[in-house]
Structure formats: structure tokens, C-alpha cells
Amino acid sequence: DTGVSQNPRHKITKRGQNVTFRCDPISEHNRLYWYRQTLGQGPEFLTYFQNEAQLEKSRLLSDRFSAERPKGSFSTLEIQRTEQGDSAMYLCASSPRTGVNTEAFFGQGTRLTVV
Amino acid sequence: GNSVTQMEGPVTLSEEAFLTINCTYTATGYPSLFWYVQYPGEGLQLLLKATKADDKGSNKGFEATYRKETTSFHLEKGSVQVSDSAVYFCALSDRAGGFKTIFGAGTRLFVKA
Numbered sequence: 001d002t003g004v005s006q007n008p009r010h011k012i013t014k015r016g017q018n019v020t021f022r023c024d025p026i027s028e029h030n031r032l033y034w035y036r037q038t039l040g041q042g043p044e045f046l047t048y049f050q051n052e053a054q055l056e057k058s059r060l061l062s063d064r065f066s067a068e069r070p071k072g073s074f075s076t077l078e079i080q081r082t083e084q085g086d087s088a089m090y091l092c093a094s095s096p097r098t099g100v101n102t103e104a105f106f107g108q109g110t111r112l113t114v115v
Numbered sequence: 116g117n118s119v120t121q122m123e124g125p126v127t128l129s130e131e132a133f134l135t136i137n138c139t140y141t142a143t144g145y146p147s148l149f150w151y152v153q154y155p156g157e158g159l160q161l162l163l164k165a166t167k168a169d170d171k172g173s174n175k176g177f178e179a180t181y182r183k184e185t186t187s188f189h190l191e192k193g194s195v196q197v198s199d200s201a202v203y204f205c206a207l208s209d210r211a212g213g214f215k216t217i218f219g220a221g222t223r224l225f226v227k228a
Contacts, residue, residue: 031214033215033216040220040221041220041221042119042204042206042218042219042220042221043159043204043216043218044218045215045216045217048213048214048215055213056213056215091158091159093159093216095214102147103147103149103161103164103208103216104208104216105161106151106158106159106160107158108157108158109158
């Protein structure tokens with residue numbers, strides 16, 4: 001298993017454009033999480049899937065953000081009408097369901113720059 | 116809600132010095148506690164974890180003990196190396212929080228040769 005994979009690694013976009021990121025979790029991990037990390041800060045939780053069900057969304061996730069996990073495998077995070085404040089590292093993580101409180105495994109992230 | 120507070124950085128040490136990075140938490144349930152490390156240009160990696168009170172997590176010479184009475188999970192290493200230079204994040208997750216991981220702000224460590 002190659003771990004959590006995120007694409008693209010870097011994205012530069014003009015303000016107002018839409019962007020979509022993809023996350024491929026570790027096989028058979030049924031929990032998938034999206035986080036946002038800005039410079040000098042810890043990752044902030046955005047949303048969480050268990051299989052294909054989106055179970056929780058943070059208040060940070062405005063209406064311009066949408067996430068999907070259509071078949072309980074990979075996930076996409078779309079940002080519509082990007083703003084400069086959306087510039088950040090977007091992290092995806094996955095964890096297995098077996099056991100309680102198991103750690104999350106993180107991908108390398110997608111760095112978004114909105115110009 | 117759940118939260119994690121860790122000491123502000125940067126922390127600058129000479130090689131072979133003793134390291135402590137303080138971390139305290141607030142949780143409504145019975146969390147698991149983690150330390151993650153982010154080396155320059157790399158992703159987040161789990162360094163160590165502890166799942167219940169009095170557990171000690173350890174890895175690569177780093178240790179942290181889950182102290183429920185003081186709600187703390189301080190990271191320690193007896194002798195740091197230049198290669199330990201990184202950002203360290205204290206974190207927690209629990210059932211009450213939907214198992215999502217809540218992170219502290221991170222502490223940057225610089226180790227000088």
C-alpha cells in the first residue's frame with residue numbers, strides 16, 4: 001500500500017475560478033478526513049466521511065466548499081469561486097474503522113495558491 | 116469542545132540537549148493522544164501515541180506520557196539531533212468528537228550542530 005495519495009500536489013488558480021482536489025485513501029480505510037493548514041498553524045478539520053456518508057462538516061466549510069466520496073473510496077474537495085483567503089495546504093487523511101481512536105494517516109497535501 | 120494547547124515556538128537547542136515540548140488538552144470524552152511531526156517539505160507523520168491514562172508512547176527516542184490528572188501529554192527527548200529539526204504537533208481524537216483529529220498550533224524545533 002502506498003499510503004494516502006493526493007492530487008495535484010500544487011495548484012495555482014486565479015481568484016474566482018473553481019478548483020477540485022482528489023484524495024485516494026489507504027485501501028479499506030473507511031474513514032476519510034479533509035483538513036486545511038495555513039502557514040504557522042496546525043491542521044484545521046473541514047469534513048469527515050465514513051464510507052460514502054459525510055458525517056460532519058466544520059463551520060470553516062463555507063457554501064463554496066463541497067466534498068464527496070461517491071463510492072466510499074476516493075474523495076474530492078471542490079472550491080467554487082476561489083478567494084485569496086482560500087490559499088492554504090489541503091490535507092487528506094484516512095483511518096480504519098477497526099478499533100477505537102486509531103490514528104489518522106495523512107497524505108502529502110495539495111498546496112493551493114489563489115492569485 | 117475538544118482542544119489542544121501546546122507551547123509556542125520556535126524552540127532552538129544545541130545538539131544533544133534535552134527537549135521538552137509542553138502539551139495540554141481539553142476533551143469531553145476519553146481521547147487518544149498523539150504527537151505528529153512535519154519535517155521540512157514533507158507531510159505529517161505520526162511520531163507516537165497513547166490511548167489511555169498512564170500509557171507512555173515512544174518512538175525514535177521521543178517519549179510522552181498520558182497524564183489524565185493534569186490533562187497533559189508533554190513530548191520529551193533526552194538528546195536531540197540536527198535531524199530532529201521539524202514542526203511538532205500535539206493532537207487528540209475521541210469518539211465524542213467523531214474520531215476527527217484535533218491539532219495544536221505546532222511547535223517548531225531548530226537543533227544547531
